[in-house]
Amino acid sequence: MFWNNDDDFDESPFDDEGANDEALEEIKKEHERIYAMPVMLKAKQIYELVRALVETFPDDDDMASHYREIMLCDAGTLGAKIAGAEGGDLFTIRMENAVQIKIAARNLLAHTSGLRMLGISEPHYLQLLRDEVEEFRLLFIDWVSGFDRSKDVQDDWGLFY
Secondary structure (H helix, E strand, O other), X not given: OOOOOOOOOOOOOOOOOOOOHHHHHHHHHHHHHHHHOHHHHHHHHHHHHHHHHHHOOOOOOHHHHHHHHHHHHHXXXXXXXXXXXXXXXXXXXXXXXXXHHHHHHHHHHHHHHHHHHHOXXXXXXXXXXXXXXXXXXXXXXXXXXXXXXXXXXXXXXXXXX
């Protein structure tokens, strides 16, 4: 799982003879920075909460199975897209990732409404997820406000300008 950052760098991506310890150390520091960001930590909490939540769904219900798959996908998107946005420093790339994060987070909220309506999950559990997504939203706003518009190259698609 991509959340386990304890052993991610045990093996060098470089061949043994030409290993570049300085580059490897820089990669490791960047990885640690990204995975220590408050918005990323909250994304991890949401993923773990969704993972626990979907374990409570009935196994013999097709609709519950559908919700299980899409909720895990949406929850996993949060951290993956944060890492993607942090991996490059172009404003447009960061904003494209941010839009996908927003959609995934809003999907999670919509899923809680569907689950409540269908009686698939306990309302208390669904409210826990809604509360976590709200905390994430506030961290997300703060994170996105730090994107630097001056670090960009126009991509001829006309977005974000």
